[in-house]
Amino acid sequence: xxxxxxxxxxxxxxxxxxxxxxxxxxxxxxxxxxxxxxxxxxxxxxxxxxxxxxxxxxxxxxxxxxxxxxxxxxxxxxxxxxxxxxxxxxx
Numbered sequence: 690x691x692x693x694x695x696x697x698x699x700x701x702x703x704x705x706x707x708x709x710x711x712x713x714x715x716x717x718x719x720x721x722x723x724x725x726x727x728x729x730x731x732x733x734x735x736x737x738x739x740x741x742x743x744x745x746x747x748x749x750x751x752x753x754x755x756x757x758x759x760x761x762x763x764x765x766x767x768x769x770x771x772x773x774x775x776x777x778x779x780x
């Protein structure tokens with residue numbers, strides 16, 4: 690009876706190792722959506738963002754560390770993948 694229990698214990702360990710490796714293969718970008726390695730924001734989020742002041746389109750600055758409004762030229766920082774879209778008087 691003990692001989693049949695040991696293989697079961699090993700198979701549980703093997704299956705838990707597989708589930709751990711499957712969990713670790715999930716990346717942050719797959720959770721957040723499609724994401725280019727160059728862009729700090731997922732394309733789905735970037736495509737719907739607008740300037741809170743004038744409601745115009747925002748674009749990345751040259752270093753892709755902040756978003757810049759194409760109309761009023763206000764800048765909004767992107768910190769750890771989160772755009773801080775507060776109007777200037779609320780920062």
